[in-house]
Amino acid sequence: NFKGESLIVAENILILSMTRMGDMIQTTPLIRGLKEKYPGSKITLLVTSDFATTVSLIPGVDYSIVLNFRQFDVQENWEDRSWIKVYRYLEEHLENIKSRNFDLLVNLSHSKFSALMARYLGIKNIVGFHCNESGNRMTGHPWMQYFGVELFNRPYNEFNLVEIFSRSGGVDARGRSIEVVRPENQAKTLISKFRKEEILIGFQAGSSLEGRRWPVQSFASLADLLIEKVNARILIFGVESESQVAEDIVRLTRNKNRITNLTGKTNLSELCGLLEKCEYLITNDTGTMHLAAALGTKVVGLFFAHAHPYETAPFSQGHLIFQAGISCAPCSYGVHCNNIVCIEKVRPQHLFLTIESHMNTGSWKIPKSINKDTEVNIFETIFDFDKNFRLKPLLKRDLRTDDLLRTAYTLLWRESLEENPDVYEKGFLINGICARLKQEYDCSSFGLVEEQLEKKYLILEEIIKLSNTGQRLCGKLFKAASSLKKDPQKISRFGEEISDIDEKIEVLGLSNSEVRPLTDMFSKRKENLIGENVCLLALESRKSYISLVNESEKMKEILKNCVKNLAGSRADHISHSSINVAVPGK
Numbered sequence: 001n002f003k004g005e006s007l008i009v010a011e012n013i014l015i016l017s018m019t020r021m022g023d024m025i026q027t028t029p030l031i032r033g034l035k036e037k038y039p040g041s042k043i044t045l046l047v048t049s050d051f052a053t054t055v056s057l058i059p060g061v062d063y064s065i066v067l068n069f070r071q072f073d074v075q076e077n078w079e080d081r082s083w084i085k086v087y088r089y090l091e092e093h094l095e096n097i098k099s100r101n102f103d104l105l106v107n108l109s110h111s112k113f114s115a116l117m118a119r120y121l122g123i124k125n126i127v128g129f130h131c132n133e134s135g136n137r138m139t140g141h142p143w144m145q146y147f148g149v150e151l152f153n154r155p156y157n158e159f160n161l162v163e164i165f166s167r168s169g170g171v172d173a174r175g176r177s178i179e180v181v182r183p184e185n186q187a188k189t190l191i192s193k194f195r196k197e198e199i200l201i202g203f204q205a206g207s208s209l210e211g212r213r214w215p216v217q218s219f220a221s222l223a224d225l226l227i228e229k230v231n232a233r234i235l236i237f238g239v240e241s242e243s244q245v246a247e248d249i250v251r252l253t254r255n256k257n258r259i260t261n262l263t264g265k266t267n268l269s270e271l272c273g274l275l276e277k278c279e280y281l282i283t284n285d286t287g288t289m290h291l292a293a294a295l296g297t298k299v300v301g302l303f304f305a306h307a308h309p310y311e312t313a314p315f316s317q318g319h320l321i322f323q324a325g326i327s328c329a330p331c332s333y334g335v336h337c338n339n340i341v342c343i344e345k346v347r348p349q350h351l352f353l354t355i356e357s358h359m360n361t362g363s364w365k366i367p368k369s370i371n372k373d374t375e376v377n378i379f380e381t382i383f384d385f386d387k388n389f390r391l392k393p394l395l396k397r398d399l400r401t402d403d404l405l406r407t408a409y410t411l412l413w414r415e416s417l418e419e420n421p422d423v424y425e426k427g428f429l430i431n432g433i434c435a436r437l438k439q440e441y442d443c444s445s446f447g448l449v450e451e452q453l454e455k456k457y458l459i460l461e462e463i464i465k466l467s468n469t470g471q472r473l474c475g476k477l478f479k480a481a482s483s484l485k486k487d488p489q490k491i492s493r494f495g496e497e498i499s500d501i502d503e504k505i506e507v508l509g510l511s512n513s514e515v516r517p518l519t520d521m522f523s524k525r526k527e528n529l530i531g532e533n534v535c536l537l538a539l540e541s542r543k544s545y546i547s548l549v550n551e552s553e554k555m556k557e558i559l560k561n562c563v564k565n566l567a568g569s570r571a572d573h574i575s576h577s578s579i580n581v582a583v584p585g586k
């Protein structure tokens with residue numbers, strides 16, 4: 001349904017954000033950008049009743065629509081358990097939404113239900129997950145297609161979801177940060193109870209998934225260190241269901257009188273007021289983390305299990321992120337880990353020493369006790385020279401093949417998925433990212449990376465070869481289908497041969513994870529091809545093969561240029577400058 005950014009004139013925009021508070025805050029750069037892109041437009045945010053109060057914090061929202069599914073949790077509201085009541089509730093609300101004549105729908109919810117809603121509403125221009133009249137999955141806009149494949153290629157992604165969401169709406173995320181409307185501070189009474197000399201530090205020890213939580217013993221040990229060595233007052237935030245976690249932390253500490261358990265005891269306005277007064281928030285990957293960052297409080301984020309900092313780190317500058325530096329982190333989606341060792345790798349002493357250093361210097365510096373052999377990754381959130389958000393590693397580890405591939409993919413997708421890509425000279429960008437890699441990684445063993453990349457080039461060549469064959473078959477299919485004397489058997493044979501090529505491309509991606517982002521994007525594009533017009537399908541399919549060829553060739557070019565640039569960092573590299581070359585007679 002997406003007709004191209006340059007063709008859309010949007011005056012009445014509907015955004016579906018039917019997930020959590022943090023996801024809503026992550027839409028704020030997109031909403032701000034849409035307001036700038038379509039001056040005078042009105043934006044309506046559709047949310048569930050669970051997080052309806054968060055709408056007041058989101059700047060740029062003109063109206064909101066709340067779907068209350070919780071009412072059906074109450075027995076007396078649904079005594080006969082009839083789905084007819086649910087259907088009538090939805091029908092009434094969806095018909096009301098249709099009557100409001102929205103001209104652009106941005107679906108940031110990736111559920112099947114939201115896709116069906118998008119189809120039912122019949123809005124002309126759709127960005128995001130929806131379905132066609134047959135119920136087949138569709139994904140509007142290249143960046144939303146990328147979002148659909150990124151989840152299965154996490155080692156090679158460094159795009160934050162904020163940037164993916166923003167770019168899918170045609171909004172340049174560079175230099176933008178998450179933001180919230182600051183409510184009137186209703187926490188003054190609570191704050192007045194604390195001594196002025198105390199440093200307020202917040203803990204968010206709960207999270208939506210238990211496996212993503214740092215152990216309560218670790219929070220308790222860190223609390224004692226902060227209280228005893230920097231005179232901290234610890235405020236534990238969370239919803240009422242997380243009160244047991246907070247109670248366990250208090251029970252395990254030596255300084256119980258310096259800890260205030262606020263789980264389930266604050267409304268949203270009070271939470272904002274308290275977070276603003278905190279010097280730091282130590283938190284798992286939660287909505288409170290994004291709220292604190294948007295309010296300007298320094299965040300120390302803890303990412304475990306499925307939580308991945310490249311995807312969901314707070315989208316603003318100057319925060320610190322800890323993640324276990326082990327090969328299985330983060331878990332893949334759909335994986336249930338029965339031994340979550342990653343939570344034990346990040347230790348209270350790591351956090352305390354880093355926070356203490358920040359208090360003294362105003363910048364994030366890693367203490368000497370943490371080195372590249374420590375099984376932990378530490379990142380600082382920054383905006384780079386081009387105002388792109390990224391995670392800067394603070395531990396100088398050996399450069400691995402995956403690090404180079406992830407960086408190369410970032411450059412590739414920023415060029416390939418944009419309708420109007422940046423006009424920077426590619427050589428300039430490659431020189432810039434290579435200088436960054438040299439600064440942030442130990443490249444002395446780069447020869448090993450070079451050797452591994454030689455094998456990847458061969459796989460890319462095989463993908464290019466198969467894609468070129470696919471292009472030729474599409475041409476033959478088009479010719480056969482457009483002929484006055486159609487030969488059904490020939491058309492069927494070409495279709496089967498194209499399917500065989502697609503299967504071979506898919507197998508190459510599945511058996512070589514380094515190229516899977518390319519093959520998955522190819523599959524996602526073809527997934528969006530619908531209709532019964534064989535000629536049109538052949539032409540559109542040919543475009544998908546052409547995109548795969550172009551992206552594979554660009555990826556190969558980027559990697560080879562990076563190798564050329566980084567080769568001088570190898571420990572065994574011999575410079576051939578005139579200074580080192582023996583000159584006869586000299």
